[in-house]
Amino acid sequence: MKGTAVVALVASLVPIAVSAAEVDLDEMRNAVMKYKDVNVALAEGYISPDNHCVSAAGEGLPAELGAMGIHYIQPALLEITATAPRVDGKGTYTDWAKPSILIYEPQADGSLELVAVENLVFEAAWTASGKTEELVLNGRSWDQMADDPATKGDEAHGFAPHYDQHVWLFRENPMGTLMPFNPNVTCEHHMQ
Template sequence: MKKLVSYTLAAMIIPMAVWAEDVDLDKLRDAVSKYKDVNVAMAEGYISPDNNCVSAEGEGLPPDLGAMGMHYIQPQLLKITGTDPRVDGMSTHTNWMQPSVLIYEPQADGSMELVAVENLVFLEAWNAAGKTDAPVLNGRGWDHMADDPGTPGDEAHGFAPHYDQHVWLFRENPMGELMPFNPNVTCEHHPS
């Protein structure tokens, strides 16, 4: 549990003199509803780079935290510059009406259900743009993600150091609509 505490509290104690945005979640839900059909997302360039479903247990966290799901990224919005050894890019994209990541939960019938959206900015690009503090959405600082090689899980999920923020628009999250994991999401139907 120590790892979870540092993961979530770090985002909450960021100074408020930061880049902040308030977003009407009902308007956001309407704007991204078209992506409920994963084929629409793929037609607009979203891809699942590693076909991985992220669960808390898979990341070395308590299983009762649930999962995130499968991340479909939009390479142009993330300005991907490389994938080895980690996905890296030049993104400072924070437009919530066109999120850079869509998150799906695999279903028993093989279909994908849109559960959340996410934006991600790469730390190096963010700092190079003169932004030295984490972005804030609706009063919550985005999570700072960097892998700790001393743990079995990959805290950055295959990405270079970055800030990211999840928004659970289509699946209720008892921990909060802006938290990273959702106990009401599972990877149990992922083919791996």
């Protein structure tokens, strides 16, 4: 094999779990398409621990930012170690072919529509693992999230300090595909 062919072969074998990943969003969308059916997600171990629909207004942010939706987490991928006082874990998982979080928007008929995916790594676990690279997806650094007790909202959404990255694969986001909130998503039809 010529040198360039070897480089191309090696590059094709690199999983999309690389932290500073350049990921083809169409490939990512195809990889997670099966989760459009929430029953498939449930069968694969995803859960919605509190059935909470995250909206900007509900988090003390301007309502015009929109919402995220209901988060279905995969506890095994996040390596959850505690749920109180905040969800915490040892997870440093970054594979976009099977993200650790699926995000659904409640619909008027009671169904759920997959709108986005997310990966989350716990800050303490990332540091303890010895990883030093910055978490980046398609040129955007992941958000560093920690609750500020001085504010009304919960900036970390019930989780211990962590890094996370949202990807709006199934709902256009005028603020950007990789931004946390989406004005085109609502919790209006959420039933507890």
